[in-house]
Amino acid sequence: MLNKLNKEFLDKLNQIYTKDDIEIIEVWFKTLKRKTVFRVNTLKTNNEEIEKVLNEKNIVFKKVWFLKNAYILDEAKENDLWDLDIFKNWLIYLQSLSSQIPVELLDINENHAILDITAAPGWKTSQAAAKMKNNWKIVANDNNAIRIDKLKFTIERQWAKNVTIIKEDARNIWKNHPEYIDYFDKIIADLPCSAEWKFNLNNEKSYAYWKQEVVNKNYKLQKEIIKNTIPLLKEDWELVYSTCTISPEENEAIVHMILCNFPEMKIQDINLDYNYARKWIKKLNNTAFKNEVEKSVRILPSFESEWFFIAKFKKIKD
Secondary structure (H helix, E strand, O other): OHHHOOHHHHHHHHHHOOHHHHHHHHHHHHOOOOOEEEEEOOOOOOHHHHHHHHHHOOOOEEEOOOOOOEEEEOOOOHHHOOOOHHHHOOOEEEOOHHHHHHHHHOOOOOOOEEEEOOOOOOHHHHHHHHHOOOOOEEEEEEOOHHHHHHHHHHHHHOOOOOEEEEEOOHHHHHHHOHHHOOOEEEEEEEOOOOOHHHOEOOEHHHOOOOOHHHHHHHHHHHHHHHHHHHHHEEEEEEEEEEEOOOOHHHOHHHHHHHHHHOOOEEEEOOOOOOOOEEOOOOEEOOEEOOHHHHHOEEEOOOOOOOOEEEEEEEEOOO
């Protein structure tokens, strides 16, 4: 069934992954529904209270060991949660496993100033607010009124009260808000991408749009955003870069660009002992990436996870 996909995309897939991994990917491409994953909203409750409710309702769950507040439902579906007060009152929040990893890697605490550079719909913003216990400050940015409405909806329902929302092209924050230069302790840069995680072989519309030109356009946009975001990060503090796509142009190539152009940005090791975590790729076609890119990580799509790429940097000036 994979031959339904664009040949250029398939060629890229075969460069990146092993035969065994591609078999896993093909299963994922055909599935209609992944396992339900949620995050406990610790601004309203705690893990123990949520586990108690699930046990009372005979809902089988599994704790994600490397994420502090994430759970997987092995058998129950999303709609099995809908009538529960813990769902209706936003004590839990449906958020994919992969998308919870970047904020977890930043080791955020209540004294930090955080920037979520392209924040809507607010998954990571509200996750950061919970880690900060609503203390100090998060600046959440997006450039689209509809997306900002979604962001506001999420942070209000999640009780995230330490969030300031701004509406800017992410490339222009440094220019329009000079007060934020060298201001942030942590930056979440989950950037716009070609969203190849959405591909499903049962729905031609999900993959028919794919063109290499779209990938190249996103690569250029991401480069511009990152170049104009790094000045907002304080010295000795951290930025996590992530996407929900597989194309190396939007992943390893961006990390390579940062390492080549910003010597103060030192890539950090990501030690993620997870069945679906995979290593970087060393090159794409005839373009070889810097060896330090190996410290980034790819997340393979599966019944419990989605495509993801993550790299973490610390700003250290020599």
